[in-house]
Amino acid sequence: MLKPLLVLVSLAYPVLIYFMLEHLGAVWLLPLMFGLLAWRALSSRQRAERAVLLAALAVLAVLVVLLPPALTLKLYPVLMSLAMLALFGSSLLQEQSLVERLARIKEPDLPEAGVRYTRRVTWIWTLFFAANALAALATLFMSDRAWVLYNGLIAYLLISSLMAGEWIVRGRVRSRVRAGRSLQ
Numbered sequence: 001m002l003k004p005l006l007v008l009v010s011l012a013y014p015v016l017i018y019f020m021l022e023h024l025g026a027v028w029l030l031p032l033m034f035g036l037l038a039w040r041a042l043s044s045r046q047r048a049e050r051a052v053l054l055a056a057l058a059v060l061a062v063l064v065v066l067l068p069p070a071l072t073l074k075l076y077p078v079l080m081s082l083a084m085l086a087l088f089g090s091s092l093l094q095e096q097s098l099v100e101r102l103a104r105i106k107e108p109d110l111p112e113a114g115v116r117y118t119r120r121v122t123w124i125w126t127l128f129f130a131a132n133a134l135a136a137l138a139t140l141f142m143s144d145r146a147w148v149l150y151n152g153l154i155a156y157l158l159i160s161s162l163m164a165g166e167w168i169v170r171g172r173v174r175s176r177v178r179a180g181r182s183l184q
Contacts, residue, residue: 056080
């Protein structure tokens, strides 16, 4: 029950912030942001994800002291993209990338071609989250409407498009591998 609620609140975060800033003010919303991030970190079963999210929480605590409350609240999408960048990027330094570990849940005997493919996909997600963090950061210097438009809609459409595109490509790659063709 808590996990779906967490996902819903996370997805709605930019819109919630936009409307709540208008009516409540940033000071009242900071506990919501801290709670959401702490909840995400503590509910994670993955040690690496939990560590990255707790680090983001620590960064957020420092930012609260240094920056105006409204700006701190609007940094959440940037921090989440940086957290995902760290999660995917750090896995590239390990024997198995994050995408390979996920793929091995469904297919424990992943062929070498699949290992190469999952590493490439991990690189793509790493680069995506780097670009998304920069875009989310750029929206801080735009109007509140532009911030909500990008962080509350466009970023989600980009993530969904990348996921759908990867799913289509994965199907084609699997067909090639099954047919005995190389992925070079």
